[in-house]
Amino acid sequence: GIKKHILVIPGDGIGPEVTTWGKAVLEQIGKDFGHEFTFDEALMGHAAIEVTGEPLPDETLAKAKASDAILFGAIGHIKYDNDPSAKVRPEQGLLKIRKELGLYANLRPIMLFDELLGASSLKAEILKGTDILFFRELTGDVYFGEKKRSEDRNTASDLMIYHRYEVERIATKAFEAARVRGKRLCSVDKANVLEASRLWREVVQELAKQYPDVETEHMFIDNAAMQLVKNPKKFDVVLTANLFGDILTDEASQIAGSMGMLASASVGDGTGFFEPIHGSAHDIAGQDKANPLASILSVALMFEISFGLKEEAKKITDAIDKALKDGYRTGDIADATTDKAKILGTEAMGQKVLEYLS
Amino acid sequence: GIKKHILVIPGDGIGPEVTTWGKAVLEQIGKDFGHEFTFDEALMGHAAIEVTGEPLPDETLAKAKASDAILFGAIGHIKYDNDPSAKVRPEQGLLKIRKELGLYANLRPIMLFDELLGASSLKAEILKGTDILFFRELTGDVYFGEKKRSEDRNTASDLMIYHRYEVERIATKAFEAARVRGKRLCSVDKANVLEASRLWREVVQELAKQYPDVETEHMFIDNAAMQLVKNPKKFDVVLTANLFGDILTDEASQIAGSMGMLASASVGDGTGFFEPIHGSAHDIAGQDKANPLASILSVALMFEISFGLKEEAKKITDAIDKALKDGYRTGDIADATTDKAKILGTEAMGQKVLEYLS
Ligand SMILES: CC(C)[C@H](C(=O)O)[C@@H](O)C(=O)O
Ligand SMILES: CC(C)[C@H](C(=O)O)[C@@H](O)C(=O)O
Numbered sequence: 001g002i003k004k005h006i007l008v009i010p011g012d013g014i015g016p017e018v019t020t021w022g023k024a025v026l027e028q029i030g031k032d033f034g035h036e037f038t039f040d041e042a043l044m045g046h047a048a049i050e051v052t053g054e055p056l057p058d059e060t061l062a063k064a065k066a067s068d069a070i071l072f073g074a075i076g077h078i079k080y081d082n083d084p085s086a087k088v089r090p091e092q093g094l095l096k097i098r099k100e101l102g103l104y105a106n107l108r109p110i111m112l113f114d115e116l117l118g119a120s121s122l123k124a125e126i127l128k129g130t131d132i133l134f135f136r137e138l139t140g141d142v143y144f145g146e147k148k149r150s151e152d153r154n155t156a157s158d159l160m161i162y163h164r165y166e167v168e169r170i171a172t173k174a175f176e177a178a179r180v181r182g183k184r185l186c187s188v189d190k191a192n193v194l195e196a197s198r199l200w201r202e203v204v205q206e207l208a209k210q211y212p213d214v215e216t217e218h219m220f221i222d223n224a225a226m227q228l229v230k231n232p233k234k235f236d237v238v239l240t241a242n243l244f245g246d247i248l249t250d251e252a253s254q255i256a257g258s259m260g261m262l263a264s265a266s267v268g269d270g271t272g273f274f275e276p277i278h279g280s281a282h283d284i285a286g287q288d289k290a291n292p293l294a295s296i297l298s299v300a301l302m303f304e305i306s307f308g309l310k311e312e313a314k315k316i317t318d319a320i321d322k323a324l325k326d327g328y329r330t331g332d333i334a335d336a337t338t339d340k341a342k343i344l345g346t347e348a349m350g351q352k353v354l355e356y357l358s
Numbered sequence: 359g360i361k362k363h364i365l366v367i368p369g370d371g372i373g374p375e376v377t378t379w380g381k382a383v384l385e386q387i388g389k390d391f392g393h394e395f396t397f398d399e400a401l402m403g404h405a406a407i408e409v410t411g412e413p414l415p416d417e418t419l420a421k422a423k424a425s426d427a428i429l430f431g432a433i434g435h436i437k438y439d440n441d442p443s444a445k446v447r448p449e450q451g452l453l454k455i456r457k458e459l460g461l462y463a464n465l466r467p468i469m470l471f472d473e474l475l476g477a478s479s480l481k482a483e484i485l486k487g488t489d490i491l492f493f494r495e496l497t498g499d500v501y502f503g504e505k506k507r508s509e510d511r512n513t514a515s516d517l518m519i520y521h522r523y524e525v526e527r528i529a530t531k532a533f534e535a536a537r538v539r540g541k542r543l544c545s546v547d548k549a550n551v552l553e554a555s556r557l558w559r560e561v562v563q564e565l566a567k568q569y570p571d572v573e574t575e576h577m578f579i580d581n582a583a584m585q586l587v588k589n590p591k592k593f594d595v596v597l598t599a600n601l602f603g604d605i606l607t608d609e610a611s612q613i614a615g616s617m618g619m620l621a622s623a624s625v626g627d628g629t630g631f632f633e634p635i636h637g638s639a640h641d642i643a644g645q646d647k648a649n650p651l652a653s654i655l656s657v658a659l660m661f662e663i664s665f666g667l668k669e670e671a672k673k674i675t676d677a678i679d680k681a682l683k684d685g686y687r688t689g690d691i692a693d694a695t696t697d698k699a700k701i702l703g704t705e706a707m708g709q710k711v712l713e714y715l716s
Contacts, residue, residue: 076550081576084549084556084563091550121588126479142500142518147553156557157519160500164512190601191442192434192449195505198442199514205442218439222608223637229587229612230479243548247605250580254587279581 001034002307007067009060012045012090013280014290014346015073021350022071022295028357029303029312040067044097045090045280046077055093061100064271069306071298072275078282099139102269104166105173107305108134108249108277109263110232110256111297111317115324119257119333122229130232130255133181135174136245138266140166141196143242162196162241167203169268174239175211182236186217188224188244200241221248228252249277258332260291263298265305272306274298288345291330293320296353319356328352359392360665365425367418370403370448371638372648372704373431379708380429380653386715387661387670398425402455403433403448403638413451419458422629427664429656430633436640457497460627462524463531465663466492466607466635467621468590468614469655469675473682477615477691480587488590488613491539493532494603496624498524499554501600520554520599525561527626532597533569540594544575546582546602558599579606586610607635616690618649621656623663630664632656646703649688651678654711677714686710 008023010016023039030037042060049055064070075094080086097103110132117124145159171187178185187204189197201218208216219227221244227234228248232255240248253259259278266273276294284290300316303309327342334343344352366381368374381397388395400418407413422428433452438444455461468490475482503517529545536543545562547555559576566574577585579602585592586606590613598606611617617636624631634652642648658674661667685700692701702710 081550081578082563084559089550095551121481121484122479123481143551145515149553149557153557154522155519156553157503157517158552158554159515160518161513161515190604192439192447193453193501194516195507195514196516199507199511201442205440220439222604225583225605225609226611226617229609244605246548246580247583247602251583251587251609253584259584 001036002309003036004068004307005038005040005066007063007070008039008041009044009070009072010041010047011073011075011280012047012077013074013282013285015075015280017286017288017346018276018290018292018295019071019073021292021346021353022299024350024354025296025316025357026071026299028354029315032357033312044072044093045075046080048093049088049090053088055088055090056096061097064097064101067271069302070271070273071295071302072273073295074276074278074280076280095143097273098266099144101271101273102139103266103273104137104139104268105170105266106136106138106245107265107267107301108136110134110252111261112256113261113321113324116257116261116333118335118337121254127232127255131182132232132235132252133177133237134245134249134252135170135177135237135239136249137166137170137240137242139268141242160194160196160243162199164199164203167200168207171204171207171239174237175207175214178214178237179211183213184215184217184236186219186224186235186238188219188221188238188240188248190221191218192220196241204239224248225251253277258291260294260330260332261297263294263301265298265301267305272302274302288347289331290346291332292346292350293330293353296320296350315357319353322356323349323352359394360667361394362426362665363396363398363424365421365428366397366399367402367428367430368399368405369431369433369638370405370435371432371640371643373433373638375644375646375704376634376648376650376653377429377431379650379704379711380657382708382712383654383674383715384429384657386712387673390715391670402430402451404435404438406451407446407448411446413446413448414454419455422455422459425629427660428629428631429653429660430631431653432634432636432638434638453501455631456624457502459629459631460497461624461631462495462497462626463528463624464494464496464603465623465625465659466494468492468610469619470614471619471679471682474615474619474691476693476695479612485590485613489540490590490593490610491535491595492603492607492610493528493535493595493597494607495524495528495598495600497626499600518552518554518601520557522557522561525558526565529562529565529597532595533565533572536572536595537569541571542573542575542594544577544582544593544596546577546579546596546598546606548579549576550578554599562597582606583609611635616649618652618688618690619655621652621659623656623659625663630660632660646705647689648704649690650704650708651688651711654678673715677711680714681707681710
């Protein structure tokens with residue numbers, strides 16, 4: 001068995017309630033497979049601002065650096081969303097930890113559980129067979145470029161900027177992944193308008209020469225946003241910048257039936273960071289309504305990517321698969337055909353997965 | 359009857375073949391309703407580069423300024439797309455004419471023809487009843503901010519920038535439209551990360567006070583990209599910046615069944631500019647395969663928006679509706695249930711619409 005120290009950062013909104021179940025699954029698998037996991041917990045986002053005034057306290061960052069993997073919940077609060085002039089914002093915590101830990105590659109697999117084909121707004125025949133792995137760049141772009149507001153507050157700007165090495169390192173990861181998957185890579189940019197995209201395209205074109213076994217395609221972001229709905233099956237590995245990746249992966253969540261089903265792994269220079277792609281969803285926080293499966297799937301990704309333990313990862317996805325096959329659903333993935341008695345809250349769904357694990 | 363001078367700019371790829379039919383419908387309606395239209399033609403994009411070396415020749419700009427309305431086809435060529443270092447690019451022509459004519463508001467109505475519900479990748483019950491009008495800002499944002507490439511070519515940037523007056527003028531148009539439509543406005547931004555978005559949100563919030571009859575909502579772009587697929591009916595007027603609007607409206611084209619069905623109007627300080635939202639589609643250019651309906655619908659928008667002639671606009675959309683009801687389709691909007699004999703090429707579909715007009 002392995003020995004690992006995990007930092008749990010529940011975060012804001014539904015973060016704490018879903019993360020409880022991700023952690024429970026980690027513990028369960030640890031017992032079953034004889035791994036030794038120790039845990040610590042830390043604050044980030046609105047939860048941290050409330051206590052320390054900072055969205056990412058130094059203590060959290062220190063704990064993060066000292067851990068082998070991080071399980072994160074969600075970030076954000078409506079209070080700041082409606083106050084565009086707020087100086088301190090929860091999201092700054094997430095952006096800063098990504099930067100500080102060098103988490104430049106955000107992997108977002110679009111997993112399709114057959115049972116959820118009906119839960120999507122897309123037609124089943126369009127969805128069936130879809131299997132996409134997104135590589136979203138995570139520490140550059142307009143997210144981290146200089147932000148300015150004029151003295152009179154009438155002009156605001158953000159710098160969209162990329163350096164060659166930033167594109168190279170994430171593109172390399174994406175090509176390596178494509179090589180052992182469907183051997184197709186689609187790089188998404190807006191090179192017909194943006195200079196940053198032209199650099200992006202140049203670097204990907206150059207790198208593509210080293211991967212002659214991978215079929216490389218370049219697509220404009222507007223077209224990609226359209227093709228993803230029109231014909232998602234055409235994609236295998238999708239490589240894109242921070243902002244475009246943010247948009248495309250949320251859009252792609254509809255392929256999986258719900259945002260509540262999608263996990264992500266952020267990796268790079270050090271400790272891996274695992275989180276659902278859904279947000280803090282304050283409208284349903286504390287109501288036992290949130291879907292814990294994305295947090296549990298984040299743990300499956302942790303086993304696969306940070307610990308290299310595929311069997312454990314498969315055990316988790318199989319348990320979820322069985323729960324879905326037996327008809328259990330949270331509200332977000334229920335449809336007209338769902339047996340009402342099998343629509344579960346957060347707790348009950350978390351428990352179900354634990355049951356199916358044993 | 360009115361008297362108007364129209365500039366036709368066929369542009370690149372399928373532009374010329376579809377624009378032929380937009381123009382033919384203009385002439386037909388002119389005859390039927392006793393309007394007097396005179397026409398001129400000009401080059402833009404790759405077509406212009408080939409002849410003059412410039413994507414927007416001075417002559418084209420002069421003719422544009424002297425006209426009452428412009429009917430445009432499409433822009434772009436694969437040759438430049440794959441050459442990120444090209445200095446002169448077709449798209450610069452389109453961006454420049456938007457800027458020079460002060461076309462700051464791009465209106466993109468998502469029209470849903472009942473007959474095409476089956477052609478979409480979205481389920482019919484998700485689509486039915488959808489009626490969205492996008493207001494995309496068109497002369498600011500990262501499209502027009504300063505572009506830089508470092509001496510060593512390893513760093514590239516584009517400035518995402520907005521000024522208060524730019525947000526105000528497009529937001530005002532969107533609020534005015536919402537007031538006479540469904541009275542709901544959704545402003546899309548990324549205010550949790552971008553300073554330009556925070557200015558955007560501030561301005562929209564302020565303006566909203568003057569429109570208490572309009573229900574105003576703010577949504578992050580990632581969420582909007584998701585909601586548009588999940589539940590398009592929830593939107594009425596969508597207001598957004600240049601880049602986000604580019605992405606969202608292409609994505610929304612799947613709601614209408616195909617990009618080949620969507621028209622757009624760009625308006626602002628002077629002459630209105632009407633174009634399909636589809637691109638140059640070089641892969642099918644010159645093959646009599648392109649759908650001319652978006653160009654014809656652009657002419658309907660011209661009647662409604664530039665000339666204030668609703669009856670003429672309705673005559674055009676009714677003719678298209680009838681052609682669709684009778685089962686006629688171009689390839690892009692055909693589905694498994696389409697009578698093969700009624701799948702038409704560009705010319706035949708254009709002719710059909712002319713027939714149904716009379
Ligand atoms: C919360 C926000 C800053 C974040 C982002 O835009 O990266 C989120 O949307 C995500 O995708 O992880
Ligand atoms: C061709 C391109 C520059 C253009 C844009 O991005 O604005 C196009 O995609 C559009 O939407 O009109």
